Amino acid sequence: MERRRSFPDVLAGGVFVLIGGAFVVGALGYELGTPLRMGPGAFPALVGAAVITLGLAIVIKGFIAGEVVSFGPIPWRAVAVIVLAVLFFGFTVEGLGFVPTSAVTALLTTLASSRVRLLTAVAVAAGLTVAGTLIFVIGLQLRIPLWGPWLGF
Structure with missing residues (x-):
């Protein structure tokens, strides 16, 4: 063996x-x-x-008990978009606020896959934004503004 x-x-x-x-x-x-x-x-x-x-x-x-794994091509588009989304969130959450930053970040990460349609991506982003707001801002009471000063709110 x-x-x-x-x-x-x-x-x-x-x-x-x-x-x-x-x-x-x-x-x-x-x-x-x-x-x-x-x-x-x-x-x-x-x-x-x-x-x-x-x-x-x-x-x-x-x-x-290793197994031989063959790697396919690296999905560079997905890697780049997800890194961009994380950087966007980190640099803009205080200025834009949690809601718009979460929405854009979720939309970008959902669109990292080439198989996702735009309407599905928007629905996922909306759901994740609502869930994130309920969990982190309301439930855990993180001190992150919902709407940031860059938007004039």
């Missing part, structure tokens, strides 16, 4: 370990507290440890 190693699994698991490690290192700058009175660093430390564990499991799976 031949054992194959899966480089994509090992690489993905390694990225998970690095991200989890960054969370744990960042959490150590805050007070961890006790199990009954957790401090602000406890949750990021626990999430980081969970991500590290998941990453190590993926690395082990890649070494033991």
Whole structure:
């Protein structure tokens, strides 16, 4: 029986370990507290440890039970549009406000696929904007203006 190693699994698991490690290192700058009175660093430390564990499991799976995966062409359009959407959100959320920035970001990411029609993309963007507003601005009470000063509101 031949054992194959899966480089994509090992690489993905390694990225998970690095991200989890960054969370744990960042959490150590805050007070961890006790199990009954957790401090602000406890949750990021626990999430980081969970991500590290998941990453190590993926690395082990890649070494033991890897499978040959053939990659197709890289969808450069999707990569570029999603990166552009994330940058747009980061640079404009304070100036435009949450609602218009979320709508444009959701529309851009939906249109990253060449198979999505414009009407479907608009419907998805509207739904995600409403859901994001309800969850983050109203539910979690993040201090992000719904409409920003660039729009004159």
